[in-house]
Each structure stands twice: as C-alpha cells, then as structure tokens.
Amino acid sequence: MTDETMQGKNPDVPGVGLAQHYDVVIVGAGLVGSAMACALAADKKGESLRIAVVEAGGEPRTYQGVEFDPRVVALTHASQELLDSVGAWPLIQQHRACPYTDMEVWDAEGTGNIHFDCREVQQPCLGHIVENSVITKALLQRLEAYPQITLLRPARVKHILRPEAAGQIQILLEDSDQLPTNKLTASLLLAADGANSKVRELANMATREWSYGHDAIVTTVRTEEPHQFTAWQRFLPSGPLAFLPLQTETATCLDTHYSSIVWSVKSELGSDLMALSDDDFMRELGRAFEHRLGRVTEVAKRFTFPLRQRHAVDYIQDNIALLGDAAHTVHPLAGQGVNLGFLDVCAMRDEILRACQRELPLHDTSILKRYQRARKSHNLGMMGVMEGFKRLFGADHLQVRWLRNEGMRQLNSLPMLKNAVVKQAMGL
Ligand SMILES: Cc1cc2nc3c(=O)[nH]c(=O)nc-3n(C[C@H](O)[C@H](O)[C@H](O)COP(=O)(O)OP(=O)(O)OC[C@H]3O[C@@H](n4cnc5c(N)ncnc54)[C@H](O)[C@@H]3O)c2cc1C
CATH class of the missing domain: 3.50.50.60 (FAD/NAD(P)-binding domain)
Structure with missing residues (x-):
C-alpha cells in the first residue's frame, strides 16, 4: 500500500x-x-x-474418470456463493461436483428416520459433494x-x-x-x-480440545444401485456412517454408482475395519448400511483420520x-x-x-x-x-433411544420446522 x-x-x-x-x-x-x-x-x-x-x-x-479424491466435502449454498464470487465455482463445475437433491437420515436402533427433499425448500439441490482437490x-x-x-x-x-x-x-x-x-x-x-x-x-x-474417541474411515465405493443424488447417513451405536454421492465427468461417462463414504467408528473398531481384506470390508460396510444401495461391489484404498474436537x-x-x-x-x-x-x-x-x-x-x-x-x-x-448429536446418537439407554426416534419422527412430520432446519444447514 x-x-x-x-x-x-x-x-x-x-x-x-x-x-x-x-x-x-x-x-x-x-x-x-x-x-x-x-x-x-x-x-x-x-x-x-x-x-x-x-x-x-x-x-x-488431479483425479479423473472413476478415480476420486478420498477427501470430499458437502458444500452449502453459502460456501458455493463464496466460491462463485471469486470465479472458482464455474471451474469446479467444469471438472466435477455432484449436486444432491435429497438426504436420508435414519437410526440403526429404532424406526426413526428423516427425509429432506430440496423441493420442499424450493431449491434445485440441498448442496454439492465436491472432492477437496477439485476445490x-x-x-x-x-x-x-x-x-x-x-x-x-x-x-x-x-x-x-x-x-x-x-x-x-x-x-x-x-x-x-x-x-x-x-x-x-x-x-x-x-x-x-x-x-x-x-x-x-x-x-x-x-x-x-479432546478426542472424540472416534476414527473416520474414508474411501470411495461403487454400489449395485445408483446413489439417486442422495446423501445417506445411518446412525449406528458405534458412530455415524455416511454415503455421499459422486459425479464422474459427464463428457466421458456418466456413472452414478460411486459414493464417498465417511464411516466414523470407535477407534478400536476402526483398527479392526482397516485390517480387513477389501472383500470383507465391503461385506461389513454393506451390512452396516443395510444394503440401501444393494451390494458394495468396489472399494478404493482406505484412509483413516482420528477425530478431535x-x-x-x-x-x-x-x-x-x-x-x-x-x-x-x-x-x-x-x-x-x-x-x-x-x-x-x-x-x-x-x-x-x-x-x-x-x-x-x-x-x-x-x-x-x-x-x-x-x-x-x-x-x-x-x-x-x-x-449434542454425537451424544444423542451414541447413547444406547432405552429412554434416550425412544426419545431420539420419536424426535426424528416428529421432525419428519412437521414441514415448517423441518424446512427451518434444512435451510439453516444449507446456509440459506
Ligand atoms: C473425514 C472428514 C470428512 C469431512 N467432511 C466434511 C464435509 O463434508 N463438509 C465440510 O464442510 N467439512 C468436512 N470436513 C472438514 C474439512 O475437511 C476441513 O474443515 C477443511 O479441510 C479445513 O480446511 P483448511 O484449509 O482450514 O485446512 P487444511 O485443508 O488442513 O489446509 C491447511 C494447509 O496449510 C498447509 N500448511 C500446514 N502447515 C504449514 C506451514 N507450517 N507452513 C505453510 N503451510 C502449511 C498445508 O499443507 C495445507 O495445505 C471433513 C473432515 C474430515 C477429517
């Protein structure tokens, strides 16, 4: 200056x-x-x-075709706006970014589930899953x-x-x-x-700072069924498991069977899962995900991150x-x-x-x-x-389980409250 x-x-x-x-x-x-x-x-x-x-x-x-960066993020609309304001968003889209229109969250220990749909908040999508290296x-x-x-x-x-x-x-x-x-x-x-x-x-x-006592296993998988442009999250007693949809470059091939997974598990279980062969890991993963997208048929190299707040x-x-x-x-x-x-x-x-x-x-x-x-x-x-989320979903006390399943059911049936929650999460 x-x-x-x-x-x-x-x-x-x-x-x-x-x-x-x-x-x-x-x-x-x-x-x-x-x-x-x-x-x-x-x-x-x-x-x-x-x-x-x-x-x-x-x-x-640079990752291309059906090879993906193991690190991805779910970007909100607010983040997309920032990237757009500096001219980076068109470059990201030119390479690849997967919009997700729906989000399905459910509890392994009960019948509670919530479904978010972008149409309920009059938006074309809830956000985008983008590989870190692309951004x-x-x-x-x-x-x-x-x-x-x-x-x-x-x-x-x-x-x-x-x-x-x-x-x-x-x-x-x-x-x-x-x-x-x-x-x-x-x-x-x-x-x-x-x-x-x-x-x-x-x-x-x-x-x-403190350790969550959890490790996150991240990798890319291919599933029998297409991902339906949906971000899936199942809360297990051992930690949450997310399947995040990925997009291949549309010009070369459009394959909607690839997802990035983030499987947060207690550290001891994390070491056991990392030690499994690919076939055994895919079987365990499919089971943990209740085969919502059919069998897991391919898995890339796995990475693990200790999680700390x-x-x-x-x-x-x-x-x-x-x-x-x-x-x-x-x-x-x-x-x-x-x-x-x-x-x-x-x-x-x-x-x-x-x-x-x-x-x-x-x-x-x-x-x-x-x-x-x-x-x-x-x-x-x-x-x-x-x-709060981590503790709520990590607790296996009967009353807490009943409360969170009831809470999910109630939230799913109250459109105004649900829309307020989704708008907050989208950064709108
Ligand atoms: C498994 C997992 C899943 C995640 N999923 C999501 C998600 O879906 N959505 C989301 O919003 N967030 C997600 N996150 C969090 C997200 O990845 C991080 O918040 C984000 O990467 C942080 O970016 P950053 O630029 O602050 O730090 P970093 O990405 O760590 O970048 C730091 C940079 O500083 C450089 N550096 C370090 N030390 C020095 C030094 N001494 N001198 C010069 N350079 C240095 C490094 O090389 C690096 O390039 C996830 C994180 C994990 C672990």
Whole structure:
C-alpha cells in the first residue's frame, strides 16, 4: 500500500534486512487459505493489497474418470456463493461436483428416520459433494490470475517474530530454496494452516480440545444401485456412517454408482475395519448400511483420520488471526467443517475491506476483535450442536433411544420446522 511496500523492501524493521513486505501473509493454501486470498483480491477495495500465500505442500493431484479424491466435502449454498464470487465455482463445475437433491437420515436402533427433499425448500439441490482437490485446484487457478497475490510454494513457516516496529510481524520460512527470500514481514498474518497449525503453536495460542474417541474411515465405493443424488447417513451405536454421492465427468461417462463414504467408528473398531481384506470390508460396510444401495461391489484404498474436537481459546493476537481448521475442528457427522471455515473467510474479508475503505491499518485491534466476535460464538454454537448429536446418537439407554426416534419422527412430520432446519444447514 505504501511506496516502500510496493518496492517489497522493509527498511523500518530492525534485523530484517531484505525481508519482503506484504500487507497480508496467509499461511496455508488449502481450502480456506486459498479462498481467503482470492476473496480479498476479487473485491475492488482489496485491489491495492499485496498478499503472500505460503504453502508447505506441492500441487494437489488431479483425479479423473472413476478415480476420486478420498477427501470430499458437502458444500452449502453459502460456501458455493463464496466460491462463485471469486470465479472458482464455474471451474469446479467444469471438472466435477455432484449436486444432491435429497438426504436420508435414519437410526440403526429404532424406526426413526428423516427425509429432506430440496423441493420442499424450493431449491434445485440441498448442496454439492465436491472432492477437496477439485476445490483447491480451482481456487489456485484463480489465485494465480491475481497479480497482487504471490504464492510461495513449497515453503513452510518456521518462526514468527515481533520486531520492535509496531504494526508488523516477521515470518521466517524454511524449504524455500526456490524463493527470493526466506523472510517476510506483514501487517496481518492469517493462519489457515490446518488443525495442527504451526502459527497457532508459535504464537502460543491455546486450544481446548479432546478426542472424540472416534476414527473416520474414508474411501470411495461403487454400489449395485445408483446413489439417486442422495446423501445417506445411518446412525449406528458405534458412530455415524455416511454415503455421499459422486459425479464422474459427464463428457466421458456418466456413472452414478460411486459414493464417498465417511464411516466414523470407535477407534478400536476402526483398527479392526482397516485390517480387513477389501472383500470383507465391503461385506461389513454393506451390512452396516443395510444394503440401501444393494451390494458394495468396489472399494478404493482406505484412509483413516482420528477425530478431535478442537477450539482455539482466542482467534486473534497482535497482527495474527486464525481461520478454518486452525481455529476449530468439528466432528464430520454434519459436514460443517469447511463450511464454517468459509464463513470465517467471509467475516475476515469484510473486516479487511472495511479497514481499506476507512484507511485503518490492517492490524488495528478493532478489526481483529470484530472478526473474533462475529465468528467465535457462531462456531462454538455449531460445535455444541455437533457434540449434542454425537451424544444423542451414541447413547444406547432405552429412554434416550425412544426419545431420539420419536424426535426424528416428529421432525419428519412437521414441514415448517423441518424446512427451518434444512435451510439453516444449507446456509440459506
Ligand atoms: C473425514 C472428514 C470428512 C469431512 N467432511 C466434511 C464435509 O463434508 N463438509 C465440510 O464442510 N467439512 C468436512 N470436513 C472438514 C474439512 O475437511 C476441513 O474443515 C477443511 O479441510 C479445513 O480446511 P483448511 O484449509 O482450514 O485446512 P487444511 O485443508 O488442513 O489446509 C491447511 C494447509 O496449510 C498447509 N500448511 C500446514 N502447515 C504449514 C506451514 N507450517 N507452513 C505453510 N503451510 C502449511 C498445508 O499443507 C495445507 O495445505 C471433513 C473432515 C474430515 C477429517
């Protein structure tokens, strides 16, 4: 923003030497970090910002045909709007995104079930299932088109220092042999470096966290019957099992028999399921899913993720803010993780653009505090709901089982309440 900034030198910070200065440094070019960079650059008010994005990993892999990224997310309409506003949504659709029109949720321990249908809320679909790599690739393609964004990759944040000069933070990188410098300074450092955030650790920002005692097994399967563009979720006593519909590229072949599964199970059972042969795993999976889509006929490589609830006590510190999984991780049972991260992005974008308009420095505490106020209570509320769901469906006490089955039946028969619930989940 200043002449010095534009020249990329920072003579005011002692000991920095040839540090490259940026208005905003974003650590992590995953879903949240790359969306954050694009969201700032896409707005006219953010055009003059100099932004660096530091990413430790390489290029995301491309999956094609009937090969799918094992990591997928269910995107809400609100997330789709953000991706559209930065020009990434058309690129995602060009590759592949599977709309789901219905959602079927049922309890293994009773007769309770809920069916959500997009037509009941006058929408063309309830959301989209998209592979993580498809979203990241689209965002990176957009990010590289903005001249004010510099992508530093592969480069890993090693240290952060607070120089004497107020209003700036210094960032030291490693693995940056290809880069012109391994030192950066920034007015604002945004940490989108995931659940085990290095920035959060270096800044000594505490978290409250505990293990759910669950592992999530994720993989892609093919079923005898087509998925019917429905997201299926069965609550078992050992944890929820989701079948999420996948789309192959329409140009090459249209096959609607593939689903991504997220099977959350108690950790001991998780190890047993991972040790099974493919044939035995498919049999167990089909049984756990009550063969709603017939037999499971193919399974790809399985991956497992330990599930932890994690919430940063504070999202902000001088010159630093946490976003996405760096600030919060939740159980994947309602598919809200990255959707919450994208809402963080929208809130932070609005605060930074407001500061640009009012010519406030980006590290101004009012900006950071407003961001924290907007996001922390909302994320906390969602985490409470997730925890409640997990406990409600994890309990095998007779009365609790009766209550939740009765609750599902009641909700299914009350269209107004059901529509309010579905609109909230869709981010409408
Ligand atoms: C099994 C499972 C299923 C899920 N399903 C859903 C779903 O249906 N819907 C949903 O909304 N969410 C879902 N989630 C959650 C969702 O995947 C995460 O919320 C989301 O990926 C977080 O994105 P992020 O960009 O914050 O972090 P990440 O995706 O973890 O990205 C962090 C980035 O930072 C980089 N990085 C890390 N350290 C450094 C460093 N020191 N220097 C530089 N770069 C660094 C990493 O390389 C990475 O690219 C699911 C999660 C799991 C585990």
